[in-house]
Amino acid sequence: MAFRPSLYCRAIWLCIAMGSAVAAETRPPNILFLFADDVGQEVLECYGGQSYPTPHLNELARTGMKFRHAYSMPVCHPSRLTLMSGKYPFRHGKVAWGDYPQAAEELTFSRRLQRAGYTTYIAGKWQLCLLKDDPLHPKRMGFDQWDLFGWHEGPRYYEPMIYRNGTVREDTIGHYGPDLYQDGLIEFMKANRDRPFLAYYSMAVAHEVTDDLNPPVPHGPFDRYDSYPEMVAEMDRAVGRMVAALEALKLRENTLILFLADNGTPPEIIIRADGSDLIRTPVVSRRNGLDVPGGKKQLTNAGTNVPMIANWRGTIRPGQEVDDLVDFSDIMPTFLELAGASPPSDQVLDGVSFADRLFGTGVSPRAFAYCEEAVLPKPGGVEPDGVSSGMRWVRTQDWKLYRDGRLFHMSEDPTEAYPFHAEQDDSARHAVRQKLVDAFENLGL
Template sequence: MVFQMQSLTRRQLNAAALILLWAHAVAATNAAQAKPNLLLIMADDVGCDAIGCYGGQSHPTPHIDALAQGGMKFNHAYSMPVCHPSRVCLMTGRYPFRFGAEGMKWGDFPDAAEGISIGDRFKQAGYATAVAGKWQLCMMKNDLQHPRRVGFDSWCLFGWHEGGRYHDPLIYQDGRLRDDTLGKYGPDLYVEFLVDFIRQSRQDGKPFFAYYPMALCHDVTDDLKGRHVAYSKDGRWMTYAEMISSMDDMIGRLVAALERLKIREETLILFTTDNGTPAASYLTVDADGKMVRPKVFSIRDGDVVPGGKGKHDDTGTRVPLIANWPGRIQPGSHADEMVDLTDYLPTLADIAGLGDEDVFRDGISFAPLLLGQPRELKRDWIYTEHRGKRAIRSPQFRLYDDGRFFDLAVDSKEQSPLSNEQLSGDAAEEFKQLSKRLGQMRPAAK
C-alpha cells in the first residue's frame, strides 16, 4: 500500500509538471500572438516603373502584385536618391544629416545610432531579430559583429565591395565567413536563411522581426581591384529584367513559407525599395575585359521611363510601398498620403504596440492608415539629400537647394522651373514654407 501511494504521488507530480510545461507553452504562444510578426523587405534599385501593380509593363511581378491586391498600395512613398542614405533613414528613423558627417559616410553606420536602430527597438521588445541580404553599413570583414551591435540576433549578409552577391557569393553569417557558397546563388541563400529563422522563432514561441534588404536588383560591382565577380551560370550576368524576375520569385518564396508555417495571418509584410531604377546596369564584359553598362529603361503606363537613381525627382525617389496583413489591412486599398523611409520604424513599433520611447525620430507613424483608423499626424513634405545636394517637396511642388522650384501638377518631369520673382497665390506660399523647412534641415551648429 505504501508503494502504491508513492507511485501515485510520482504520477501526480509528473502530471503536474506536464501541465506546467503546457501552460508555459500556451503563455509563450499567446505572448507571441499578442505581438505580430514583422517582415520588412527592401529591394535594391527598383523604382515604381519596374513593378506591375504600379503600371510597369516591362517586367512581370506577380507575387508583388498579389501583395498589393491583398493589401494596401501607397501611391506617394519616397526614399533618398541612393542606397546608403536610404538605409540610414530606415534603420534609425532619422535623416542622415542628424548624424553630421557620419550620417553620409558611404558604407558606414553612425556610432550614435547604435542602440537606437530598428533592430535594437525590436530586440529590446522581446522580438527575435534577423537580417539577410545587403548590409552596406560597414566593411564586414573588419567588423564581424556589427549587425549584433545594432540589434540583430542573427544575420546572413554578403560582403559589400568584398566579393560577389549573386553567384559564388561572399557571405558572412553570424560572425563568420561561409565556406559553402561555391556554385550557389546568393538570393537563394538569403531566403533559406530567413525561412529557417522564421521557423525557429515559431518553435521558440517568439514574435520575429525579419529585415530583408535584398541584393536584387543592384548590378554587380566593378571595383574589386581588377577582378570581376563570378558570372552567372550561363557565362554572363543577369539582365535587369532577369533580376526583377528573381526578386519577385524570392518574395513569393517567403510568402509561401509563411503560409506553410501557418503564420501568414499573424505577419505584417512591408515591401519597399531604396531608390529608383538605375540609369544603367553592368551586364557583361567586352573583348578587352572592360565591364559594359548599358542604359536601363522601363515601360510604365505606355511611357518609356529611363532609370532615375541618383536624382531627387520622382524617378529617383518615388518608390513602391505595399503593406499586406490578412484580416487586418483592407485588400485592394490605396493610400495617397506621403510617407518616407524614416516613417517605417515608428510605424512598425506602433503596430507591435511598443509604446512611447525617449528617442528622437524624424519619422511619423502611418500605422493608423494600415488599420483603417484616423491619423492625427501626417506628412506635408518630403526631404531628400545626396552628396551635399538637397531637395524638399510637398504634394504639388518641389524645391531644390539651388533655388529651382517646380509645379509637379503641371510639370511632373521637371522641365521648366518656375520663376521665383513671379510666384503668386498657392505657389508663393508653398515656396515660402518649403524654403523655411529646407533651411531647417541641416546639422545643428556645434
C-alpha cells in the first residue's frame, strides 16, 4: 500500500491557520504509546462497558478521538509482530512463538524513529525474545533505553524481574512492577523533554501472571494474584498518571497519546497458586446491558475489535468517534509520517497511515482490515506447516469474509451467528464477496 509524504508543511500551515506562532513546535511530535494487554472494547466505559470504572480513559476519549473499528490479531505475539514491522505475520514465514525474525530487526518502527532523530524507550512487556538469551535485543530493535520484565523468566507484578538496558535490576524487592515501569517512563520523558521522543508503555496489565514457572510466581499482598477488575483499575490509573506527567512537563500540546490494546479480553485468568496448581476464574464483562465473555484467541469481534483512543491537545478535535478501518500494520506508517520519516525503501508495508484522520484533513485510505489465526512453532518444538496454517479473514466495517468462504454481515450479525455461503448470495452479497475475495488475492492469499 502506498506511503504518503511528510506532514511538516501541512502541520505548519495548520499552526498558522489556528493563530499559533509559526515558530511554535516546528519539531515533530512526541509519541506516548500506551499499549494495554488483554483488554477488549467491552472493558472501557467509553465503549459501553459497565463492569469497571475507567475515568481516565473516558477523559482521554472525551477530549480526543475514539476509533470504533481498530482490529488486532487474536493473541498477543502476532499482534506485536505486526505492530513492530508494519507487516502481517504470514509475511515473516515461520517465526517461533515469542520471537522476532532477525532479518526484520532493522525494519521496526522504533528503528525508523531513531533514524528520524527520536530518542526511544520502552517499559513493561517485550515478548519478542527471551531476554535471558538475548539481553540486548531491544537495542537492536531500536530502543535506546528499556525496563522490561523477564517474560517466562520471573514475576511481572509483585517484586518483578526487570531487565534495565540488558542487566537484571536488583532494586525491585518490595515494589509493584507497574509502578516501576511508569516511574521509568516519567523519568525518560523528563530527561528528553527538549527533543522528540517515543515513550512506549507496553503494559503488563491486564494479562495474568506467567503460567509456566515452577514454583509459580509469588502472590501479592493479599495472598493471591490481582483480579481482572484490579488490573483494569491499574491500567486506568496508569493512563491518568502518564497524562498528568505530560501536563507537569508542559508537553501535552506536542505529544500524541495513543492508547491501544493488543487483543480481546481473556476468558479466564489465574487468581492464585495452590502449591504448583494454578487456580483460574472466569472473566465476564457487562457491556450495554449484555454479558460479554472474554474473547481472546477468537477471530470474532470479542477477540480482535480492540479499543483505540488518540489524544493530542490542540491538534485532534475533542469528542470524535470515527469509523475508519485500522489494523495493527497501520501503526508503523502513521508514526513514521508524523515524524517526517521515510518508510523502508526496499520493503512494501501492509499498513497505511491514518495521520490524515488525526489532523482532521481526511480519512484513513484503508479499504479492508486483515486478521489471521497464526499457528506459530513453539521454541524447540515440532514446527507446523507455518503461520499460514490458521484461519484468516478480511473485512470492512460491515462485512467479514473468512478464507473458508463464510461471509457475515457484521453490522447486523456482530456475533457471527448467521453465515452466508456463496450459493446463498444475492447480487448485493455476491458483489461484497467478490470485493473481499479480491482483497485476499491482493495479499497473495
